[in-house]
Amino acid sequence: MHNEHIEEHFGNRNVVEMNSDYYMVAIEDYPKDGWEKFKRVVRRAFRGELFVGLWVVMREMIRFDIHTVQYPMEKMPIGPRYRAVHEMKRLWESDTERCIGCGLCEKICISNCIRIDTKIDENSRKEVSEYSINLGRCIFCGYCAEVCPELAITHGGEYENASDQREHFLTFQDMLTPLDTMKAGTQREFEGFGAITPHEDERVKKTPLAY
Amino acid sequence: MNKLINFKIDGISVEAQKGETILTVARKNGIYIPTMCYISKTSPCASCRMCVVEASGMDGFVLSCNTPPVEGVEITTNSDALNHERTNIMKLYDVNHPLECGVCDKSGECDLQNKTLEFNVSRQHFSAKDQLRPLKEWGLINYEPSLCILCEKCVHVCNEVIGDDAIEVKFGGYSSTIIPKNSQTLDCTFCGECIAVCPVGALTSSSFRYRANAWELEKVPATCAHCSGGCPLEYETRHASLNGADEIFRVKNNFEFSTLCGAGRFGFDFDNRASKDEAAFAKALEALKNAKAIRFSSMITNEEAYILELLKEKLGVKLFNEDARKFAEFMKSYSSLSGKLHHSGSTDAIRSSDAVVVIGSRIATDNPAVRYALTTASKHNGAKILYAHPLEDVLMQNVITQMMKHEVGTEEGVLALLADAILKDADLPQEERAFFDALDFGYLYAETNIGEEEFELMIRSFARATKRTLVIGNDLMAHPRASNIAKLAALIEKYSDFALVVVPREVNTLGVSLINSLDVDEDIADVVGYNAKGSFVISSLEGANLASPALNQQEGTFVSIDNQLLPTNVALAFDGYTLNDLANALGIAQEQTIDYTPKLPVSAGFKSVAFDDLQNFLSPLGEDRRGYILDEIVCEADGEIEELDDMPEFNGTIIYQCDPVLQFNSYTQKAEQLPKESFLRGSAQFGVAAKISDGDKVEISFGATKIQREFKLDSDLKGTIALNPTFDISIDASRYRFEKSKIVRVVS
Numbered sequence: 001m002h003n004e005h006i007e008e009h010f011g012n013r014n015v016v017e018m019n020s021d022y023y024m025v026a027i028e029d030y031p032k033d034g035w036e037k038f039k040r041v042v043r044r045a046f047r048g049e050l051f052v053g054l055w056v057v058m059r060e061m062i063r064f065d066i067h068t069v070q071y072p073m074e075k076m077p078i079g080p081r082y083r084a085v086h087e088m089k090r091l092w093e094s095d096t097e098r099c100i101g102c103g104l105c106e107k108i109c110i111s112n113c114i115r116i117d118t119k120i121d122e123n124s125r126k127e128v129s130e131y132s133i134n135l136g137r138c139i140f141c142g143y144c145a146e147v148c149p150e151l152a153i154t155h156g157g158e159y160e161n162a163s164d165q166r167e168h169f170l171t172f173q174d175m176l177t178p179l180d181t182m183k184a185g186t187q188r189e190f191e192g193f194g195a196i197t198p199h200e201d202e203r204v205k206k207t208p209l210a211y
Numbered sequence: 212m213n214k215l216i217n218f219k220i221d222g223i224s225v226e227a228q229k230g231e232t233i234l235t236v237a238r239k240n241g242i243y244i245p246t247m248c249y250i251s252k253t254s255p256c257a258s259c260r261m262c263v264v265e266a267s268g269m270d271g272f273v274l275s276c277n278t279p280p281v282e283g284v285e286i287t288t289n290s291d292a293l294n295h296e297r298t299n300i301m302k303l304y305d306v307n308h309p310l311e312c313g314v315c316d317k318s319g320e321c322d323l324q325n326k327t328l329e330f331n332v333s334r335q336h337f338s339a340k341d342q343l344r345p346l347k348e349w350g351l352i353n354y355e356p357s358l359c360i361l362c363e364k365c366v367h368v369c370n371e372v373i374g375d376d377a378i379e380v381k382f383g384g385y386s387s388t389i390i391p392k393n394s395q396t397l398d399c400t401f402c403g404e405c406i407a408v409c410p411v412g413a414l415t416s417s418s419f420r421y422r423a424n425a426w427e428l429e430k431v432p433a434t435c436a437h438c439s440g441g442c443p444l445e446y447e448t449r450h451a452s453l454n455g456a457d458e459i460f461r462v463k464n465n466f467e468f469s470t471l472c473g474a475g476r477f478g479f480d481f482d483n484r485a486s487k488d489e490a491a492f493a494k495a496l497e498a499l500k501n502a503k504a505i506r507f508s509s510m511i512t513n514e515e516a517y518i519l520e521l522l523k524e525k526l527g528v529k530l531f532n533e534d535a536r537k538f539a540e541f542m543k544s545y546s547s548l549s550g551k552l553h554h555s556g557s558t559d560a561i562r563s564s565d566a567v568v569v570i571g572s573r574i575a576t577d578n579p580a581v582r583y584a585l586t587t588a589s590k591h592n593g594a595k596i597l598y599a600h601p602l603e604d605v606l607m608q609n610v611i612t613q614m615m616k617h618e619v620g621t622e623e624g625v626l627a628l629l630a631d632a633i634l635k636d637a638d639l640p641q642e643e644r645a646f647f648d649a650l651d652f653g654y655l656y657a658e659t660n661i662g663e664e665e666f667e668l669m670i671r672s673f674a675r676a677t678k679r680t681l682v683i684g685n686d687l688m689a690h691p692r693a694s695n696i697a698k699l700a701a702l703i704e705k706y707s708d709f710a711l712v713v714v715p716r717e718v719n720t721l722g723v724s725l726i727n728s729l730d731v732d733e734d735i736a737d738v739v740g741y742n743a744k745g746s747f748v749i750s751s752l753e754g755a756n757l758a759s760p761a762l763n764q765q766e767g768t769f770v771s772i773d774n775q776l777l778p779t780n781v782a783l784a785f786d787g788y789t790l791n792d793l794a795n796a797l798g799i800a801q802e803q804t805i806d807y808t809p810k811l812p813v814s815a816g817f818k819s820v821a822f823d824d825l826q827n828f829l830s831p832l833g834e835d836r837r838g839y840i841l842d843e844i845v846c847e848a849d850g851e852i853e854e855l856d857d858m859p860e861f862n863g864t865i866i867y868q869c870d871p872v873l874q875f876n877s878y879t880q881k882a883e884q885l886p887k888e889s890f891l892r893g894s895a896q897f898g899v900a901a902k903i904s905d906g907d908k909v910e911i912s913f914g915a916t917k918i919q920r921e922f923k924l925d926s927d928l929k930g931t932i933a934l935n936p937t938f939d940i941s942i943d944a945s946r947y948r949f950e951k952s953k954i955v956r957v958v959s
Contacts (some may be wrong), residue, residue, distance in 0.1 A: 102313045103424045115453050118421050124346065126314040126421040130453045149313055208338040 078157035081192035083140045086133055087156040088175035089189075095182045098152035099172075101128045105144035105153050113137035114144060131172035135161050142193035154190030216279075220286045233275035233286055234262055239832060244288050245297060245329070247304070247322060248362035249276050250408055251467050251833055253371045254591065256363040261297055261326070264288050272296065294330075301330040304360050307341045308411075315358070317412030319425035323360060339385055349397035351417055351477055351884060352406060356388045359413035365389060365405035372470055374586035374610050375399040389413075400606065400872045402579070403476040407466035416477070418884055419461045423449050428460055432827045434769055434779040434837070435475040436510065436762035437875045439715040440558065440580025441771025443469050443829065443837060446479060446763060446782035456484075457783055459763065468833035472579035473873045478882035483751040485758030485787035492788050495757040496796055498739050498747035504529035506732065507741035509717035510876060512767025513776070513817075514807040516719070516726040518794045519741065525799060529730040531738070532723060534716050534944035536731070537688045539724035542713065544697035547850025549705050551843055552725075552816060556680050556710030557773035558584040564710075565592040566676030568629065568669075570599040571622055571696075572684020573869050575606035578714050578772065581682060586610050595672045599625055600686075601949070602867065602934075605927040613669060619861040619932070619949045621659040623692040626699045627855055628655055632666040637706040646852050658858035683713045686948050695853045702852065714772060716944065717876070718762070722770035725815035725841075732945065741790065744941060749790070752877050760785035761878065766805050766822065768838060776817065776838040778825045816841030861949060864901040865932045866891070866911060868948045874938040890923035893933030898924060900931045903956050911935060913952040916943070 031037040060066065069076055078084070089098050101118035113134040121127035145154045153175075161168060177187045189195065216227040220242050227236045232255070237244050247259035255276040263272035267285040272293065280286070287293070305327055312318045344356035363380055366389065370376045377399035379392045391397045406414045428447035435442040444464045451458040459479045464471040499505075505519060505528055523530050546552055561567060561584035575582045588594035589610040598607060599615040599622075617625045631647045639647070656663060673679065681703055687696050704711040715721045723729075738745040741759070748754065751761035764785040768776050791804040801807060808825070811817035818839055826836045871892075873885045880887060891909060898904050905924040910917055918940055928934070932949075 100313045101421070102318070103427050107424075107426050115450065117452050118423070120421040132453050205334040207335045 078159065080188075080190070082157055082159070083142045083145075083155040083192060084157055084159035085135065085155070085161050086138075086144070086170065086175050087154050087177065087190070088131075088172060089152055089154060089187060090177045090179075090182050092182075092187070095179060097128070097176065098150045099128055099131075100150055100152070101126045102149065104147045104149065108143045108147045110141060110143060111137045111139050128172055133170045133175075135168040135170060136163075136166040145190065145192065146194035148194055151190070151194065151196065154194070155192060156190070216282050218280045218282065218284045218286065221288055222285075227280050229279075231279065233264060233273075233278055233280050236280065237275065237286075237288065242288060244275050245326060246276065247300075247326060247360070247410060248364055250364050250367065252470070252587070253364075253367040256367050258361065258363045259300065261300055263293060263296055265290060265293065298330045298332065301326055301332045302336050305332055305335060306337050306339050307335075307357075308360075309357055314421065315412040316415045316420060317358075317409070317425070321412065322410030342386060344388070348417065349391070351401045351473070352397060352403060353415050353417045353420060354389060355413050355415070358411050359389060360411055361387050361389075362410055364408040364410065365414055368404050368408050368466075368470075369399070371590040372583055372587055373400070373402050373404055374582065374589075374606070375402070376609055378405065400575075400579075401473040401477070402471065403473055404466065404470055407464055407471070407476070416461060418477075423447075423460045430463075431780050431782040433763065433782060434771075434777040434827075435471065436481075436718050436769075436779070437472075437474045437478060437879055438578050438580065439718055439720060439772045440472075440578055441718075441769055441773065441775060441777045442471050442475055442580055443777075443827070444471055444475055448782055459782055465829045468829050470580070470583045472583075474579070474875055474879050474882075474885060477884040478873065478879045479763065480883055481751075481761050481878040481881040482764050482783045483758055483761045483785065483787075485785065487787055488757065491757040492792070492796075495739075495747065495749055495788075495793060498737075498756075499526065499528075499793065499797060501737055502526065502528050502739045502747075503735055503737045504531055504730070504733070505739045505741055506531035506743045506745050507723075508532065508743045509535050509715075509720040509723045510742055510762060510878065511719060511723070512762070512765060512769060512779070512804070513719065513722040513726060513811055514767045514804045515741075515765075515790050516723045517807045517811055518790050518799065518804070520727050521799045522794060522797065523728070525797060528739075529733075530727050531732040532727065532729050532743075533732050534688075535720050535723035535727065536729040537693065537945055538713075538715055538720050539729060541688050541693050541697045542724060544694040544850060545701045545713070546846050546848075548698045548701035548848055548852065550848030551845055553774045553841060553843060554711040554713045555704055556682075556712035557775075558712070559773065560678070560710045561585060561680050561682065561712060562587045563592065564588050564676075564678045564680040565594045566596075566673040566679040567594055567682060568597045568599065568680075568709075569682040570626060570629070570684060571686035571690075572682070572714055573600065573602065573604055573867075574598075574682065574684060574714070575604055576870055576872055576874075577685055577716075580772065581712070581714060582607070582610075595676065597669055597673075599629070601865075601930075602932050603929060606872075612672065613665070615661055615665055615669075617659045617661050618858070619865055620690075620859040620947075622687055622690055623696050623699070623855055624655045624659045624858050625661065626696055628652075628659065628661065628666060629669075630699050630703050632670055633703055633707050633709065635670075639706055643702060643706070643852060646854075650855070655855075655858075678710075679708055680710045680712060683711065685714055685716045688716070689945055689947050691859075691947065692856055695855070698850060698852045712772065719769045721772070721774070722768070722776075725770065725817075726812060749793070752881070758787045760787070760789055765789070768808060768811075768822070768825070770841065774816070774841045775835075776811075776825075776841060778822065778827045778838050780827070813842075814844065816844045818842065861951065863931065864893075864897055864954060865949055866913075866935045866952045866954065867932050868937045868942055868950075869934045870936050870938050871934075874936065876938055877941075880938050887939070888923075889920065889936045889939050891920040891933050891935050892923050892925040892928060894926075894928040894930060895924055896929065897931050897933045898922065901933075901954050903954070908957040910955045910957050911952055912955075913946065913950050914943075916940075919957060 031040050091098050103116050106114045106116045115132050117130040118126055119129045181187050220237050225236050225240050244262050246262045248256040257277050262275045264275045265287040266273050347354040366378055369378050378389050381388050381390045406416050428449050431446045435444050444462050446459045447461050448457045448459050462476050462479045558580055595612045597613045598611040601619045683700050703709050740748040742750045747756050749757045749759050751759050763782045766780050768778050771777055805822035808822035809819040825838050828836050879885055903922045907922045909922050910919050
């Protein structure tokens, strides 16, 4: 009965036909009455799986063949699309902030952890006067980076944000690429959500100019 | 009877009334025709040409916005050719339009954005040499010419609805812009309606600039709390700063059909912040228990007024509110002759009139909603507007067709003469006819200083009018002869085809006058003031002993000039105590203030409808779906018109209590953006007569009140009447606005 249901479910998606590597997992039937339930408990309790696990640990300990990363002395490399603590990028051309204060990140944020306040600055430009992300609320979904029209807010690889309190705020300046990094030319572009696709330059249509 | 025109749009049979265009008929029938410059409340701008349609038997396209249909014509609103034409228009609109949507204030609610996406214009196909078009700063309004698409909506609204006529198009092909008319900078009443109608971010509010985006703001539908016009508006709120509480960022209106003045649009930050102060609450209870009277202003909701009425019964106190009491008395006299409780007209009636008489009000500043209705009537119906007042008003000069300048204090005589002229051929009962026959015309013409020929001119110019309205202003409520003036107004309404509009002073003067039984104000001790003076003050203004919520922090209802009950909602939270909390503590138990909405007195025309069942919006076709119109109540008509009193004489310098543009009361005074100039403004002639000159400090005393003002010469004024603002002083509403006063120069 169960298999029928699963077959129909996958059949619609043509999984079986497209890829023959798919196979059905043998699932034992659910117990139907109290006696069968009791039998399952007994079976599972006396199988000795616990000792199998203990034996594996003991074996590897004796062999000294340990693969554990010695965190925090050792760290694993983080993938370029990993979504950890946010970064605020600068423009390559002028080193100014990319953020234009459109507020889309605040709007799209599903855990409601971004707050932005803007004002007009002395050059009549829109300026971000206040910006904060509450990492205690953030679920690192990446929507903010995806919606950002300027590739300004992105995720970075910094995942060590443990804190002794739930609320943990990041401000604009915390996230902004330091000017030294810009001078050194080592600001890293984010390749994850919201990043421009490769060969984007070839697809841009240029505006005709009258002069 | 109007003949209907039958024709077809996209194969659907539709009917048009005389005067309707193809576009209006299409909209009525739910057929979509794209437009960029069309706005329902003005005549078609016809500048965008997006609304083109094909008509059978016609070569080329016709503009649906300004073409009336003919019998049997078949209209096509959608074809490849039309789509091509419209797409080309959009392509041209987008040429050199700055790509700053990310920061533009209009982004997210921009017609150009919408239509560009609708017609799938994804790139710029044409080029034009861009030019330097710097931002213009016009005070409360900013103009960014590079974003302007020259739809001309702003110009049409300013001219046809507002009446300021302050901006115009400077034609010059690609370099056309909007410029202030006959002035270097914008010189107008700053209603901000141009900001509202601007489809792009060209005209923006300077204070709102770059502070928030359309998608961040929460919209709260409400009713304007500044005058009795009861204009619909939306407060737009958002948190201010990172940890800040919510603030109102701006006010918007449904500009397609309704209009807002600058006080409504820019004067929104009058909210009162407070927390629960238990000590003050206990003191307030004590004060109420010991009070002999409660004095309150009409800037409260109907529900609060009702609670006060219950408190009056429970505590046996008197209720003082001179403004509403004077209005109630006026309407009582009116009812005693007309036999009904409410005046018949409304701002809508004024808007559709082709002849209007305005008496007893400097209407442009007293009630902008009425002013806009008059402007619309004048521009769209060619209405003849007679304005009877001792003072000319520059703001009204484009609209008024006949200025009837009368002597101060002679309003009773003027109205009697008006009634006589209007009712000359009416079928009057004997008593009333005898009243008019007994008038001493020679004396009246002499005292009012209006010639017989002025009334003849009025009758002649009104002769062809089909819809007429009489507007009675606030000067007359506190006139010593108010009762007889009300009866004269009732006579005109009863025996002629004039509709009558009586303009209440404050936002809910009318509601309070219907709900409360008011007592004559006495100067006694132990008066609790509710938004008014008293020995213990509960108020949403500064200096209160117990803080109460302002009108943008409350839900409740008002009664507007149209006798319409209008709901308003909470834009900002209030954490302190409300009047209902006090009432609950005194044993008048009801969980919410709005639980009183269905309990409002049916005898005054209220319906027993719960607050949450009240609608509050304008339909897509502009029908008003806000609250309800009060039921007409018939009452006994046992009053009789009295003989006219001798006309009083006002000689020398006279001071008229009159607020400047955009100011109404202590709440507009609180608003940061509104100008707060509190000069005594008068003409050079006034200066000579009062022996004061520009910049002099003067002391003005009326009755027991003394105030100090700086005198300012105003070249727009004439004669020996000066204007004294009242928004920053508490003014006794029971006193005639031209009341005799003394003016002395303060020597410093």
